[in-house]
Amino acid sequence: MANRRGPGQRAGLTNAAVLGAARAILVERGLAELTMRAVADALGVAPNALYSHVASKRALVDALHDDVLAEVTEPATAEPKAGVREVMISSYEVLLRHADLLPIYLARQGSRGPNAQRLGVIMDALLSLAGLSPDSVGEARRALIVYTIGYATFSGSQVPLGPNDGAPMPPDVVRRDFERGLDWLLTGITGS
Amino acid sequence: MANRRGPGQRAGLTNAAVLGAARAILVERGLAELTMRAVADALGVAPNALYSHVASKRALVDALHDDVLAEVTEPATAEPKAGVREVMISSYEVLLRHADLLPIYLARQGSRGPNAQRLGVIMDALLSLAGLSPDSVGEARRALIVYTIGYATFSGSQVPLGPNDGAPMPPDVVRRDFERGLDWLLTGITGS
């Protein structure tokens, strides 16, 4: 029931429709099955029709990356250390829900998209309030983001790390360990 | 000059030869060009001949991962904090030389291979010497490894992180920032 359109007929595609279909496939079937052909199929169009709305698969995945960050909630606290802690934990939780996307995400360093910018500004304000110098603010932001994305990536695939392996770690333990390391890092950064 | 062998003739392949050819392609041409067909071509055999020595492409890449860690040098210091610092910096440098491999590496969490085991044991001994409880040792090891692999992954692809972007960061600045964050983390862990 897909191909009753001739060469001239429009399917009414938009950039948003393509992204939406891609997002649905990612969530329901995982990154490995996110192919241009699968997206096209879900939309009932020929594979190459997508290229009228999206430059490439890479551009599509980039857009998906920033979309994910829209779910990160802003901190309720104004207290710097607690505020940063909140943002990182919210980020961790959101990223973990899209673990498939993370390896590429880290390698490309998290989309200079609008949502990434928004969170960066919030973090910088809090770190500055904590008394860090302008230089240190950037360094601390990068350390925190790398740690958080890294831990989410690592947690997303349940494989132990280091010796005394064998048993996969329960999710709540992983989550607790993430917070422990985050606190170590925050203590080192804020000096308290 | 590749196909002068009939169906019966052996090419003298070994598992080590396949890994070696794969490693060479990875270093010289990058991950994107590391295909089973390219490896076979470099060895002068048909693509499917590899499957007599390697179970799958995934198994091949796993083996490559652990190979990389063989280059990490053991710490010269017995002092715990400085020793851990040395191991992480050596790991960072080695990983950075194989940045292409890192995204997959983090997602699978760094090969339970022999080299990964060796480094894990060294780290645990040092962290224990630093006065950490058995539980904390594992948590600290994971935090340090995630941070280090994460930073190397991130550094390997020169894209800025957060606001005030645009200019790519010079390698020595990235390196200094990595050490700064590492020290924050170590300070938080050891409490000094």
Added chain:
DNA sequence: ACCTGAACACCGTTCAAGT
């Protein structure tokens, strides 16, 4: 056991049409 030839079931992307 180790290799080849041929094939299967895919990919992302481009190009020349049609409306």
Added chain:
DNA sequence: ACCTGAACACCGTTCAAGT
């Protein structure tokens, strides 16, 4: 401008041979 049909240049992997 937006879509289709057909094709290009690839993938990883399997299967049935041959020695």
